[in-house]
Amino acid sequence: MSEDLDALILRVRDLPHDRAVAEVDAFFGSLPAEAARALAESRPEQVGPLEGAPPELRYRSNHLILGAAHQRLHALVESRDATLAQRRRLATLTAMLQPAGKRLEVDADGNRVAVDVPRQFLLVDPEGQGRMIEVQGDLRTARNIAVLVPGMNNDLERVRSQSVRAKEIGEEAGPGTAMVVWLGYHAPLGLTEGRSTESSRAAAPLLCRFQEGLAVVRAPDAKVTLIGNSYGAQVVARAMLEGARAHRYLLTGSPGVDPSITSAAQMTPPGTELFAVARSRGDYVSYAEQHGPDPASFPDVVRIETDNAQVQITGHVSYFDKNSESMINVGRIVRGGLDAVTLAARTTPEEETRLLGTSWAGPLRTLGQSKAAVPISKAYDGLAALRTVASTPSRKTVLDGARRARTQEGPER
Amino acid sequence: MYHGSVTLTEARNHLRSELLAVAATVVPDQTPTVTQDVGPVDQGALSDESGPESVCTITVETGDPTTTPDPEAQIGFAAETLESRGWKVTISEPSEGRHELTARRQGYDLTVTARTTDWRLTLTGQTPYVDDL
Known part of the structure; x- marks a missing residue:
């Protein structure tokens, strides 16, 4: 199965996009669900970013990629060998492994429950x-x-x-x-x-x-x-x-x-x-x-x-x-x-x-x-300053103005 | 750079408390739930300007799944509740079953949304930008 996946990835790499994703879709469509899941878990680096593969499998693969990267960095931080950038990245990966938030749902008994909303990634490249x-x-x-x-x-x-x-x-x-x-x-x-x-x-x-x-x-x-x-x-x-x-x-x-x-x-x-x-x-x-x-x-x-x-x-x-x-x-x-x-x-x-x-x-x-990159950078900086200092109203002023202008009739959404 | 008398963390806590209080008043028999509260984000990075984390957005949901949605009444009650707490409220024209109000107080922005097809009432608030605190 792994060899088939490698051959597929190699074959679709230079195909036109529509044909490539159609082949990938067909490949996973032909697999029993358990085999597809096993492939996502055993070959996350290949399945995680693969366009045309089922999103549920890619979410699983990318979660594993995230977890593995998190584990590597965590060990590095624990050993006190981590750079500041690596410590920041560890914090980022920790956040990416947390639920995105919660959602109110109704359970089978009709009770209101708050359920976690997992984060779903179709690609994670932590390097x-x-x-x-x-x-x-x-x-x-x-x-x-x-x-x-x-x-x-x-x-x-x-x-x-x-x-x-x-x-x-x-x-x-x-x-x-x-x-x-x-x-x-x-x-x-x-x-x-x-x-x-x-x-x-x-x-x-x-x-x-x-x-x-x-x-x-x-x-x-x-x-x-x-x-x-x-x-x-x-x-x-x-x-x-x-x-x-x-x-x-x-x-x-x-x-x-x-x-x-x-x-x-x-x-x-x-x-x-x-x-x-x-x-x-x-x-x-x-x-x-x-x-x-x-x-x-x-x-x-x-x-x-x-x-x-x-x-x-x-x-x-x-x-x-x-x-x-x-x-x-x-x-x-x-x-x-x-x-x-x-x-x-x-x-x-x-x-x-x-x-x-x-x-x-x-x-x-x-x-x-x-x-010249430098002059345009300075021009942007200067205009950014103008934007906030002199030429245009600050956000606070705009909001104040908006408050004054507010009516009981809002925009049609 | 922060110059005001309120920190962004304090503003975030204040906003969360306000959202929960309003939600609890509008739907009194249900406990409101914070569904999104990721903390300060750098809005500048959204549009090519890097900078410090400058604003917080919080979402609170509440509602009673056993009752038939009445978004017009809910939004009306939410408007009264907010006005009594000093918010300046604007009710939008309903569109495609969506009823909504926006409210503003001392730089805080808030939206309350209810729908004819959904028992949930969603309150989303945003703190002032850190420069405006």
Whole structure:
């Protein structure tokens, strides 16, 4: 059985993604349940990351991988030979082995009980900066599945914030939603790496294969939304160019796709239900267009509204703020309430004027396309400072303003 | 950097207590359960900005599985309860069987959700960002 698995992995490695996952699916489908489970437990390193394999088996394999890595690091810490980074990683792995939370259910006797919600991983790579793919919910029965691709500075330690965010998106989208945090790539750590498309180019085929793997697992009528945030938008866009399969695509705070991509039509795979982008006022990363023209400026794109009377967001970091129009629209898109999605009508110059009273998007674009990493880093730092100090309201001010503006009529969700 | 008079840990504890108190009032015969409370996270890392852990989100669930869901009444009662505790409340238009309110008090954000098809009442709160404490 093990030899068959090795042969399968070798055979599907260079196959087209759809054929590869179909072969893997067929292989596991032909195994008796006990044999498949035994394979997941005896060969976790092979089954854990294998696209097309049943998720339940992969969850088991990745749990074993996590446990083994935890045990190794724990022994190292006990022996007092561990570095600070290894101690941090041990804390991270400990947290990853804990339940995600609890859920209220009703037992067979009709009593209300709180049950643990286990964490489910389709990939765990505990080495180096680390990678992981986490699932919240049931991929097999969900009516809607959203795959969230995080951006720069997300390693195994910091990606926990994405899991929290994914849960919030899932709650916004409503029952019947499964969420995936796809950190299946080595995200750039720092602005210098972020200036390069090396990470996104390496990530695109992995994401494409993951999406094909989803297709053999999900319910036939389930809809998949692929969400890329910041550098994650660069990853999703690259994957779209390679035909990544989803029903809906959403890019938030995109740093651009490619210098040659100037319209949605150039990058939207056939059969797409929706390709939408979000760019809030003063999003300096989008304005800089470091990797190409900002998709929010494409003439044929659907650009969603990010503000409402209650919450007005600015800059690059607030697309998923609670009760913002941006977050509400994310929920609408994920659950397929596309008629209710609100669209933005602002133009870039209007945004610039509202933000600073003068235009700075032009100079930012020049910097973003320059070959020097240091100047653009300084430009970002400077703009980040402007964002919080002088030119735009602080979060506190925005919230105060929102309080004043609040009415008894909330937005339609 | 923290400059205020309340630490993020204190804010987190305060939020948890408030969510549990409101949940216990709205559904008096049931013990509310904290279903999500992972502690401070770095929201900046969500969008390419690394930084200190700056905000906490907590979810509390309650409800009586033996009763027929009445989300409109539950949200109305939750609104009254929150307002009596000093929260500024906004009730959203129901959509697809989902009834919801949002509330805000001193930088804390809160959402209460009830559905026609679910006996559970979900309360999710977020502390102020650490810079705003």
